[in-house]
Every structure is written in structure tokens, then in C-alpha cells.
Amino acid sequence: MTDKPLTGRARPDRRPHTLEEWRDLGGYEAVERGLRELSPERVLDMVDEARLNGRGGAGFPAARKWRFMPKPGEAPGDGPNYFIVNGDEMEPGAFKDRILLEALPHQLIEGAILAAYATHSTEIIVLIRDAYRDAIRNVSRAIEEAEAAGYLGRDVLGSGVDVRMWVHPSAGRYIVGEETALIEALEGKRAVPRKRPPFPAQSGLWGRPTTVNNVETVSCVSHIVANGSNWFQGLSRTQEGGTKVFAVSGRVHAPQVIEAPMGTTAAELIEMSGGVSGNGVLRCFQPGGGASGFLEPDALEVPLDFGHVRAAGSMFGTGTLIVLDETACPVGVIARHMAFYARESCGWCTPCRDGLPWAAKIMADIEAGAGHLSDLDILRMTVQVGGPRGRAFCDLMGGAMSPLGTGLDRFGALFEQHISDKCCPVARDHGRAAA
Amino acid sequence: MSLAPDLRAAIEAAKHHHGGPRPAMLEALRMIQQDHGWVSDAHLEEAAALLGVTTAEMEDVATFYSLIFRRPVGEKVILLCDGASCWLNGGDAVRDAVMARLGIGFGETTADGKYTLVNICCVGGCDHAPAAVIGRDRKLVGPLTADDLEGLLGEDAR
Amino acid sequence: MSKVRLTIDGIAREVEAGQDLLSASLGLGVEVPHFCWHAALGSVGACRLCAVRIHDGPDDDEGRIEMACMTPVAEGQRVELADPEAAEMRARVIEWLMVNHPHDCAVCEEGGACHLQDMTVATGHHRRRFRFEKRTHRNQDLGPLLTHEMNRCIACYRCTRFYRGYAGGRDLDVFGAHDRAYFGRYEDGPLESPFAGNLAEVCPTGVFNDKGWSEHYARKWDMAATPAICTQCSVGCNLFAAERGGRVRRVQNRYHGAINGHFICDRGRFGALHVAEARLDHPRIGGAPADAETTRAAVQEALAKGAVGIGSPRASLETNAALRRLVGAERFFAGVGEAEARAVGRMAGWLAKGRGASLKQMEAADAVLVLGEDLTGTAPRAALALRQTARGAADALAAEKGVPAWLDNAARVAGEGRRPPVALVTPMTDALDDVATWALRRPPEEVAAFGQAVAAALRGEAAEEAAREVAEALKAAERPLVIAGFGTGRGDAVEAAGAVAEALGEHARLALFPPEANSLGLALAGAEGLEGAVAALEHGRAGTAVIAEVDLVERADPRLVERLFAAAETVIALDSAETRTTARADIVLPVADWSEAAGTLVNHEGRAQRSFAAVSGGRPAGWRVLAGLMAVRPGWDTLDAMLDALARDLPQLAPAKETAPGAAFRLPLGQVARAPWRMSGRTAQDLAGRVPEGTPPADDDAALAFSMEGAQGADAPPALRTSYGVPGWHSASAAPFLTDGPDGPMAGDDPGVSVLPGFTAPAPLAEHAPRGAGLAPLPLHEPFSGDELGRRAQRLAQRCPAPVIALHPDDAAEIGLADGQRVAVDGGEAVPLTLDPAVPKGHVAATAGRLLPRGGGHRAIVEAAE
Numbered sequence A: 001m002t003d004k005p006l007t008g009r010a011r012p013d014r015r016p017h018t019l020e021e022w023r024d025l026g027g028y029e030a031v032e033r034g035l036r037e038l039s040p041e042r043v044l045d046m047v048d049e050a051r052l053n054g055r056g057g058a059g060f061p062a063a064r065k066w067r068f069m070p071k072p073g074e075a076p077g078d079g080p081n082y083f084i085v086n087g088d089e090m091e092p093g094a095f096k097d098r099i100l101l102e103a104l105p106h107q108l109i110e111g112a113i114l115a116a117y118a119t120h121s122t123e124i125i126v127l128i129r130d131a132y133r134d135a136i137r138n139v140s141r142a143i144e145e146a147e148a149a150g151y152l153g154r155d156v157l158g159s160g161v162d163v164r165m166w167v168h169p170s171a172g173r174y175i176v177g178e179e180t181a182l183i184e185a186l187e188g189k190r191a192v193p194r195k196r197p198p199f200p201a202q203s204g205l206w207g208r209p210t211t212v213n214n215v216e217t218v219s220c221v222s223h224i225v226a227n228g229s230n231w232f233q234g235l236s237r238t239q240e241g242g243t244k245v246f247a248v249s250g251r252v253h254a255p256q257v258i259e260a261p262m263g264t265t266a267a268e269l270i271e272m273s274g275g276v277s278g279n280g281v282l283r284c285f286q287p288g289g290g291a292s293g294f295l296e297p298d299a300l301e302v303p304l305d306f307g308h309v310r311a312a313g314s315m316f317g318t319g320t321l322i323v324l325d326e327t328a329c330p331v332g333v334i335a336r337h338m339a340f341y342a343r344e345s346c347g348w349c350t351p352c353r354d355g356l357p358w359a360a361k362i363m364a365d366i367e368a369g370a371g372h373l374s375d376l377d378i379l380r381m382t383v384q385v386g387g388p389r390g391r392a393f394c395d396l397m398g399g400a401m402s403p404l405g406t407g408l409d410r411f412g413a414l415f416e417q418h419i420s421d422k423c424c425p426v427a428r429d430h431g432r433a434a435a
Numbered sequence B: 001m002s003l004a005p006d007l008r009a010a011i012e013a014a015k016h017h018h019g020g021p022r023p024a025m026l027e028a029l030r031m032i033q034q035d036h037g038w039v040s041d042a043h044l045e046e047a048a049a050l051l052g053v054t055t056a057e058m059e060d061v062a063t064f065y066s067l068i069f070r071r072p073v074g075e076k077v078i079l080l081c082d083g084a085s086c087w088l089n090g091g092d093a094v095r096d097a098v099m100a101r102l103g104i105g106f107g108e109t110t111a112d113g114k115y116t117l118v119n120i121c122c123v124g125g126c127d128h129a130p131a132a133v134i135g136r137d138r139k140l141v142g143p144l145t146a147d148d149l150e151g152l153l154g155e156d157a158r
Numbered sequence C: 001m002s003k004v005r006l007t008i009d010g011i012a013r014e015v016e017a018g019q020d021l022l023s024a025s026l027g028l029g030v031e032v033p034h035f036c037w038h039a040a041l042g043s044v045g046a047c048r049l050c051a052v053r054i055h056d057g058p059d060d061d062e063g064r065i066e067m068a069c070m071t072p073v074a075e076g077q078r079v080e081l082a083d084p085e086a087a088e089m090r091a092r093v094i095e096w097l098m099v100n101h102p103h104d105c106a107v108c109e110e111g112g113a114c115h116l117q118d119m120t121v122a123t124g125h126h127r128r129r130f131r132f133e134k135r136t137h138r139n140q141d142l143g144p145l146l147t148h149e150m151n152r153c154i155a156c157y158r159c160t161r162f163y164r165g166y167a168g169g170r171d172l173d174v175f176g177a178h179d180r181a182y183f184g185r186y187e188d189g190p191l192e193s194p195f196a197g198n199l200a201e202v203c204p205t206g207v208f209n210d211k212g213w214s215e216h217y218a219r220k221w222d223m224a225a226t227p228a229i230c231t232q233c234s235v236g237c238n239l240f241a242a243e244r245g246g247r248v249r250r251v252q253n254r255y256h257g258a259i260n261g262h263f264i265c266d267r268g269r270f271g272a273l274h275v276a277e278a279r280l281d282h283p284r285i286g287g288a289p290a291d292a293e294t295t296r297a298a299v300q301e302a303l304a305k306g307a308v309g310i311g312s313p314r315a316s317l318e319t320n321a322a323l324r325r326l327v328g329a330e331r332f333f334a335g336v337g338e339a340e341a342r343a344v345g346r347m348a349g350w351l352a353k354g355r356g357a358s359l360k361q362m363e364a365a366d367a368v369l370v371l372g373e374d375l376t377g378t379a380p381r382a383a384l385a386l387r388q389t390a391r392g393a394a395d396a397l398a399a400e401k402g403v404p405a406w407l408d409n410a411a412r413v414a415g416e417g418r419r420p421p422v423a424l425v426t427p428m429t430d431a432l433d434d435v436a437t438w439a440l441r442r443p444p445e446e447v448a449a450f451g452q453a454v455a456a457a458l459r460g461e462a463a464e465e466a467a468r469e470v471a472e473a474l475k476a477a478e479r480p481l482v483i484a485g486f487g488t489g490r491g492d493a494v495e496a497a498g499a500v501a502e503a504l505g506e507h508a509r510l511a512l513f514p515p516e517a518n519s520l521g522l523a524l525a526g527a528e529g530l531e532g533a534v535a536a537l538e539h540g541r542a543g544t545a546v547i548a549e550v551d552l553v554e555r556a557d558p559r560l561v562e563r564l565f566a567a568a569e570t571v572i573a574l575d576s577a578e579t580r581t582t583a584r585a586d587i588v589l590p591v592a593d594w595s596e597a598a599g600t601l602v603n604h605e606g607r608a609q610r611s612f613a614a615v616s617g618g619r620p621a622g623w624r625v626l627a628g629l630m631a632v633r634p635g636w637d638t639l640d641a642m643l644d645a646l647a648r649d650l651p652q653l654a655p656a657k658e659t660a661p662g663a664a665f666r667l668p669l670g671q672v673a674r675a676p677w678r679m680s681g682r683t684a685q686d687l688a689g690r691v692p693e694g695t696p697p698a699d700d701d702a703a704l705a706f707s708m709e710g711a712q713g714a715d716a717p718p719a720l721r722t723s724y725g726v727p728g729w730h731s732a733s734a735a736p737f738l739t740d741g742p743d744g745p746m747a748g749d750d751p752g753v754s755v756l757p758g759f760t761a762p763a764p765l766a767e768h769a770p771r772g773a774g775l776a777p778l779p780l781h782e783p784f785s786g787d788e789l790g791r792r793a794q795r796l797a798q799r800c801p802a803p804v805i806a807l808h809p810d811d812a813a814e815i816g817l818a819d820g821q822r823v824a825v826d827g828g829e830a831v832p833l834t835l836d837p838a839v840p841k842g843h844v845a846a847t848a849g850r851l852l853p854r855g856g857g858h859r860a861i862v863e864a865a866e
């Protein structure tokens, strides 16, 4: 067993395995074992004991989410339970699910079948973002193969369970990745998030019990069933189970996807990515994608997992690092982020719909040297009023406020210099911001 | 120009997929765009009629989702990333170079109808930053540099 | 319902459990700012304005900021509206909403009655900090009824939620995303829903407004408002009529918990403005204008020959009673055919048994059978109520999942689209088909048979399968409802509806819709059909016909109308507008329309309601004119005296007097003022050319003043309310302060008194299929053009579809008529023929009233017009 269970089997050229090739690598053994020998409850318990936290951003324990799913006949109403795989991946700085979808579709299907089994779901839908056409193609083809081999369809492996699986390509928008918005999108509506509670397990797709998990989360499941909870938990250096598919980008020499134990530090990941580029001196980094708060070099040795990063004052999110050296301006990064989040707001709630574009306009002005000192009051107000959980309708707004809020706290002086000097002081002092 | 018979048939069939006409709207829009590059008023109206939904309902989703194009686009749509990771690696210079080379800004199409330039973030290609995806099959290209756009524009880079 | 105890800003409160905190607060009079929440549409949490701090209990010191609209009330909750962080959140939400708002209050119709203005003032936001360019939108031409000014939009999503979710419209939607969300149609063009006008009130700012009002604009505070009752169908929606300078500028919904709630239909809202069209202002004899004295003499002479009186289903109880007194009870008839008169009498009989359902009760039904009635055409507001019925089952399933109905979007999802069984048994495609479990098409003469089959199935007798299925569904329901009317021109559906209700048991309810605003009142006054009047004239028992406010051509078999004109020596017609009847009458007397006089109408439930004069100094009420014709003046100088007389003549109708306080009623501040305190130009507007300030005109018929002097707002008894009158809340969003629950009854009870108790119905009319040449008539009802007077209102007229004559292609072939050929029914107005296989064979379907009178019982000849 490799120390990179999720990505270890990927081919360098990312060509996906055929079913045969996959089976030669031990593929679908976990599905056979799970459906033939284990009860759904046992599969769920194993995932619980493995301490698999969701990899889509919030780090919610997968098993805990699954336990909310009612058994057939338990839920009011008529219809199946749904299991949805979230492959929207549009968070700035995130590109880790791409390899799992493109190169390892059978691994995802295996995990999805087991997850569906554990959640009494008979319908599996994989939502994949439009830009990942290879992923859409590869996963669709792998589903056909799995169907033909009897891993999907009626009475899978004689277990009495029917499972259907299909791919839904997203038509584009970041908010589609938010799990309840995703469900709306699948229903053919605008991807506007839903109020929780009711949680999807109570009332999800078409009002039916539904679980949404990230591609990476799902990709872990077959390994847990195949190798046991202890093994999975043991892959981690911390209390949170497994390896993590990190992604490192920004100012590093070799931006890349890295599967490493949960709890690996930023220092190690940056090292593995060829070290800091630019002037080689780290200024700061976002540990969990565009919606995570900035950390500074003092956090380089923090073990990266949901708990530790939270304690360090940021968010582990998607586990994708954006690295800034001293010649990179955080104000510029924040301006890009604000423009993105403002553009991607679904338009439902006021703080996000109208607050973010205002902040984005201010950031663009400040970066261009056209800011006013009073603009900082507006930015701080936006963070204070719109940032805390529950102020906006969903977590997009709060996510957008993390880099802005931590940026203002940590780099306030830089903001002020932009305004007083009427230009970007970092670019001025270090030449143009180029790699 | 109305929709080709096989496209019409596919749209009607979509009505019977999971969930009925509502999810079929998005499917229809995607299929139309795959064939035509964008969704014209006439095609949107035709598809709405086939699905038994109103044009307003169709337009609702067509305009919500950012990768359904409701204006004509060039042969190749370039989705150029304007996200932070790409910016950190010289994205702005690439953007300026592409715009200068093609003579268009974001949301515009070259006079010869060959390219449409759209900004997007993120394309999931931060390991290839600055990155873009191009064409109907959304091919990922990068890292791009301001002096070498050949990976993106091929012959037209010069 | 159980109660929970909580505190709001330190004050202990007790509220009904199961509701959201915002509804509960407003019900207590606690002014929690809000936008996206709407009393009839529930909570969606979009605007984030209703932020409050909530502590879960005594131990929760910190609490958290929550949206009141999204939070269920809970025992021990401590709510702080005044919390500084919550107040700051609300102020910032307003600031954000104002980022793109044009601040054009000075030129915006909504100004002064704008919820956005009110909320902005309430939250204290007053300084603009946004220094960038605002985004702008293109406006659409949404047709003759509504304006569209998208830049004012604050994206509360109320419009689409009302239009699509509540009213079932599908041509208005939201487009785009983020701060460019756009609310409109796919392309310019009139909004299709007959309830679109409500957008003017649903929208909390000035995006959608009443176009006619905008054209003849007056600020809300410069208009005087009067409580009125809609005269355009039998539902009897409550209205505010706003007047300035003697002109009704605008009509709006006036909340009534059992009837219209927060919404009315476009026919009611825009049709009411017919008062400016085709007016009859001068008496006429033989087609020529005549002075009052000459007219009076001519009338006396005609009356001396003995007269029959022909009463009206759209005129007030008072006018009908006055006519009855003028000609004598035995010579008083209805201006409708006997089939209709009898059917309405029968409806009153069924309703008198206590089975009647109000619109509110309709909404609560869990299984519905509609027998023959195209509700959207004949009683549009009732159709809107039936749409809400359709949500009951979904809400019940949602409740099983722990999702309360007020959590609107969530409840819709959790409800899995479940629907209660609704059977529509109608002759033609019906606008409500989309909420029907069974949309069954039956020709008019088979509708009752289907209903009787359902009744039979319920009694355990043999019946056709469809009827058995429907019976099964009704039987399983806790609150079954049967709906019928006279829309098909036949009364047998009413009997069938009654039979189904009887077979179901005590709990079954009936919603019966007579054709017009006071059809039931006319029936209760004991008027028999027009046939009796014609017979009396033909047999020489009378020489004169006095027709009060009714166009017979609209309502009765044209042959019968011809016989009347042939037999009567003199026809005297009273009306407010020129009709096909006044055009032929020998003597014409102008009378008040709805806006000029007070009067009482009995709606479909048997609820008598009082409408008041919205303008002063108009034409005299019909009953006053009739009193003036009597040889001996009856002493009815005021409405109160008239009602006393009415009670003596028609004891059944005595409770009508209790529908509203009499003219002598006084509050501590005096009468109830029509005009608000802010009214400007009050001393000048009616005084052109006169120097001294006049005294305001008196209203002898109401405890309402044509001035700003007197009591205002919520102090007034519900029937006399001229505004919601909550300080600081100047729009319809103030309604929830005055109701018991967001769409419950009005505090102090909903206006109106039943006049049904003790009524004994006439025997049903034996209905026989009309014989002879021609086709069976099938009147087509239409929401916009449905009312005789309303469809003349200029703007509504532009929304009225062209009248239709439609035949089954086989029938057309047999008669030798082609598609598009100009044809007429019974020699009436000619229109191009439509061929439609949906028309049952042997029938001619044609626009009710305009081309085909309502009353059945005759056969209609369709011929090519030259």
C-alpha cells in the first residue's frame, strides 16, 4: 500500500484507467467486499472510525453527515435518497479535484457506490464544472464501464441494491459549488442556496434525503473500506484521518498537486513545490484557497488540518495554498479575490450582492492608487457587518471576507501606503509583479 | 435558422430524463451551445417551445449561468483566468498581450469572428498559471507568457 | 394553538407557537424592518434587513444576530431589536441596497408611500458614501397597466415570488445574477397574469406601479381614500379608492381577512376606473336631452300606466329595494333570465345551510371539486384562492419533515410538489388546469351529471370511474370543498354541488359563485327572472318597464329582450353609463356609479358589505333617483333611512344595516377622515375661481368626512378604514400590524354581515335541454373583460382580448362556415370565426356578455355576417 492512496495510481499523462486496468490495480475489490460482506451501517462506521473529514471546505465529518440519511421508508414522502458528488471546484487556487476526476474516475465511482450504499441512496449524481471537459468525459465513460460490469445498475453485485449514477455538467458559476445551490442547479433552477435547516439529508434534491460530498472525500471511501479505518487514520499525522490532496500555487517554483499526510506543514509543501519564487522570501500565504484568511511565516510549521489551521486563525478550506513572496502584493491578491466573489454572487442576499461589488470597486481603486482613506472604513464595515456567519444567506460572503479581513488586519499599513502614495508600494519597490 | 432535427429530438428526449422539463432547460441550452457556440434568441425560443416552458423561464437560467453565452461568440472562446494565482505569475501581462494581439477586450469578439475573450476565475489550472482554457472542448493551456502566446493562439500568436 | 413566552427588548410577550419571529413581532406591533418577507408570501431570508439579536434562553448571554423572519419563535427566547450590532446591520443593509438605487424619490410615484423610504428612515441611514457609478438597467414596456422602472429595484424577489409562486404566472422572471439581477419579461409586452396589478403593491419600492395613476398622478398624501367594494364579480373584494380633484386616481387592495387578503385581480383594480368612460350625465327622453322637470313629468305619466321594475345584479341592495318599493313586490323582477335568478336563489339556499366557504376557507381545503365554473374568468380572485389550496398538501408533507409552511422556499422543496386532489370539470381548457389532478372536460349539460355521479358514488351507488376516483379523494379529505356557479348558463351544477356536499357530510363546504357583485342580494330581495316581467307586459298587466342599472342584452336571451322592448309602451332605464339597454330606452335617467354613492352589496358568501362614495357631489344614487320618482316621497333622505325601509320591506336583509356604522357614528376625533393629515392644497383644490375657503362637502350617507378632519387609520372601525394608518409605515406593508396573524382576520374583525340566516330557497328550476334550431350556448368567461362596465376602463380595455366566437370544426362545416370568416351569434356583433376542436360539438362558444348572454335556456344561431 502506497502512502499516496488517492493519487498514487494516477498515470503521469493523466489518461484514466480502463476498467480492466483499474481492476488489475485492485480496483472494485472494496466495492465487492463492501456490498457483499458489510452492512451499510458497517461501512458508515468504518468511515466514522477513519475520521474522514469533508474535503470540500468545511471539514465536516463525512460519517456524521451520512448518519442523518434516513433508511428507505423512514422518511416522509416518496422517492429515493440521493448521493451527490461535488466536482464544481471553482475556488480560486483550487485544482486538486481535477486530477481525481480526470485521471482516477474509477476510484471516484467506487467511493460513490460505497457512500451511496452507506447512505441508502440509489441515485448518484456527479456535478462537474464546465471547464473540466476531460473530467466530464472520463467520468462518464468510466460510469458506462462500471455499469456494463454490473457495479452500477440494478441489483449491484447481487446485493439487492439498485444504484444509478450520472454526470451533470455545470453551466458555470462558483456558487454552484455550495451544496444547496448545487441541488437547485440540478433541479434546473438558478443556483441560489437554500436555507439550512432543513439540511439536505432532511430535504434535499426534489425534497428527498440527499448527501453532498466533495470529490476528494468520496475518493477516500474505497480505501477506507479496503484497508480499514485504522490504516486510514494512520496515514495522517494528526487526529484527522487520511492523506490530503494539497495544491500549491502562486509564488512557488513548481506549483503542483501534492498528496501528503494530513498535518503536513506549509513549509514542507512549499519546499516540495520548489520553494518560494520571486525574491525567495515568504510574505504570507492562504492555506485553504481564496476564501481562507492570510497566514504569515510564523505559521509555516502549523500542521495543516482543519483543527490546527482554525486555531491558527485561518481556515483549511480546500487545502490549497496560495503563496506570496515579498515582491507580491497582498492588496493585489485581495483585489482579484474581491472581483471574483462579487462577480460570482448569486444575487440573492443583500450583503453579498451589493456589499461585495462595492468592496471590489474600492479594492480596484486602492490597487490602482486611486483609493481614499475613508474607503478603509467601508472595507472594515463590510467585513464586520457582512463577514460573521449568518449575516449573509450563505457562506460565500463570509468566505470572501476572510482574505479581506485578515488582509486589513495584517497588512493595514500596505493598504494605507497604496492610498497615500497613490500607487502599489510593493510593485514600486520591487519592480513589476512578474514571476 | 431553426434547430437541426437531431438536436430537436435530443431536447425533447431530455424532457424525459430525470426531473422533467426544468432540468432539461439547462441540458437543452448546453446542447445548443455545443452545436452553435452560443444560444440565439430564436434557438432559445424554439427550445422553450419544445420543452413546454416559457421563454422567461429559459432565459432565467440561461442568464444566470455564466458559461451559457447569449451573445454570438467567435469560433474559439478563450476563457482567460483573472484569478489571484494567475495574477501572481504574470497574468496581467498575459492579459494585456492577448488583448493587444487580438485587439479586443473581455466580452468582445475579434472582427474576423475567430476569437472571443472572456475572463473567468479560476480555471483550475493554477499549476499552469497564468492559464486559460480555449475552444469548445475547453482545452487547458499554460503557463502563458506575454511574449509567447503560441500555446494559446497557435499561428495567430504572431 | 399553543403559546410560547418570550421577551422582545425586555418586554414579556406571549405569542402563538409555530410562527416566525418577524410575523409574531409585527402582530404585536413591534416594528421590525423587513423587505423580502411578505405576509402572504412568507420568509425567504434574502434581504437580511430583519436582523435582531436572539438569546436562546436565560443562560445565553452572548446571543447571536439572526434574521427574525427565518427564526421560529421559541419559549424563553430573548429578542433584542434595539441591540446596537443588530441596528448597525440593518442600517448597513439599507446602505447596501441604496448603492444602486437612484434616489429619485422626488420624481418617483412611490414616494411618500414607499416601503423602501420608510425602512430607510426607520434604520437611520441618511448619508451616501458610495462614490462609484451606479449600475443601470433598461426598463420594459409591460403593457397598459403597469410601469417598470428597474433602476429602483432592490432585489427583494417579492415580485417573482408573488407572480410565479403565488399567482402561477410564468412570463415574469428574474434574469442574470449578482448585482445585475433583473426582474422582467423575456421581451417587452403586457404581463399576462390577471393578477399582475398586485405587483404595484407587492414591490416595496417604485419598480412596478399603476400606469394610469402615474399618468394622472397625485402623491398618496394628496389623495383622499375611501373604503369601497369591488362591483365586478361576486367575490366582493375590499378596495381603497383614492381620489383627488373629483377623480378616482387609483384603486388598491384593502385588506380583508376572509376575502381578498392582500391581493385583488386586475379586473377589480383597473376596471373600477370605468367611471370616466361612456358616462350618462343628463336625463334623456326619446334620445334627446331633457331637463329634470320634464323628465319627472314623463316618468310620472309612464308609471301611471302601471310598471314592472327590473332590478340589477350589479346595483346595490338599496337601489333594488327602492325599485321594488316603486313598482310593488309582485311586479319586481330581476334583469336576468329565470334560470339564473332561480340558480342564484338556490345558491343562497345551499349557503344558508351554513356550508358556505369564504375564500380564506377555500384556501384551507384539502380536496376540491369544481363543477363547470371557469373561476379565473368568472371570479378571478377566487381562482387565486384555489391556487393556494393547491399548496396545502405540499405544506403538510413539509411539516412532516419539520419544515414550517412560512419558510417558503424550503417548504416548497420539502413538499416534493405534492398536491391535494383537485378535480376541474369544465367545458373548455381552464387557466387552473395546471393545479388540477383531474382536468375533465364535459359539455355544460353534462357537468351536473358528473357531479351527481360523484354524489352517487359517495352514497355507495354505481358511478362512472372518473366520478368514483373523485369521490374517493373527496371522501378521504378532512376539508372537502365543492365549487360551482352559473358560468355555463345552467343552474343544475349548483344542485349537483349541493348533492355532493350532502353526500359528503356536515364537514363539506360549498363555494358558490353567482355571476355578479349583488346577484345574491337581488335573489334575497325575492326577484324572479325577466320572463315574469315580459309576461306582465305582454299580458297588459303593466305598460312601462323601469330598468335599474342593468344591460339586459348582456344577460338575457336576446329574443326575450326583444319581446320586452316590443311589449313595453315605455322603457325607463337608469344607469351610470350608456349601455345597449339605455341606448334603446325611451327615458334615461343618470345615476351614480360605484364611486359616487354609498351602497350595500351581498357577495358570494352571503356577506353584506358597505361601499362608500369616493367622490363628492357626483350623480345621485339609484335609490335616491327612484325615491324622487315616487308620487309620495318615501322619506329616504339618507342611506340609514333607506336601510331602515329596506329592513321593513325585506326583513331578510335587515342585518345589512349592521355592515358598517351609520352616518351618525362618531369617534372622539369625530368622523373618519378620507384625506390624510399631510394633504396639501386642501383649501384650494376644489375652489377654482372662488375666493372664500369653502366648508368641505358633507356626506349624508357615511361617518366619513371629505376632508382631513377627523379620525384616521387604525382608530376607525374596520369597515370605515381609509388607510392602514400606522405612523412611519405608509405602504401596504403596514397591513400586518392590523391583522391577527400575517393573513388572519383584521383586528376588530373583518367587515361584513351575513344576510343568509333563515333564508328559504326557491325550488330548483327543472332544466331541460333547449330545443329548436341553433347551437347550445357556451359562454366564455375572461378575467379582464368579464365585467360589463369594467371592460370600458381605458387601460383595462387594452388588455381585454378581442371577443371570440368558436365552433367545433364539424359544426362549422355543417353550417358552412369557414375559419376566420366573420360571423355573429343571434345577430349580435360580428367577429372572425375561430375553429377549435376543444369546443364540444353542438355548441357555440363565445365571449360571455359581449357576444353571448349569460343566461342559458335558449339556442343560439351562428350566421355569417355580411
Ligand SMILES: Cc1cc2nc3c(=O)[nH]c(=O)nc-3n(C[C@H](O)[C@H](O)[C@H](O)COP(=O)(O)O)c2cc1C
Binding pocket: A053, A054, A055, A056, A057, A058, A059, A060, A062, A086, A087, A088, A089, A090, A091, A174, A175, A176, A177, A178, A179, A180, A212, A213, A214, A215, A217, A218, A394, A395, A396, A399
Ligand atoms: C460559495 C461556496 C462554494 C463552494 N464550492 C465548493 C466546490 O466547488 N466543491 C466542493 O466540494 N465544495 C464546495 N463548497 C462546499 C460545499 O457547500 C459542501 O460543503 C461540500 O461539497 C461538502 O462536501 P464535504 O463534506 O465532502 O466537504 C462550497 C461552499 C461554498 C459556500
Ligand code: SF4
Binding pocket: A175, A192, A193, A344, A345, A346, A347, A348, A349, A350, A352, A353, A392, A393, A394, A395, A396, A397, A398
Ligand atoms: S452570500 Fe447571499 S448573494 Fe452571496 S452567494 Fe450566498 S446567498 Fe447568494
Ligand code: FES
Binding pocket: C022, C033, C034, C035, C036, C037, C044, C045, C046, C047, C048, C049, C050, C067, C068, C069, C070
Ligand atoms: S425580511 Fe427577513 S431577510 Fe428579508
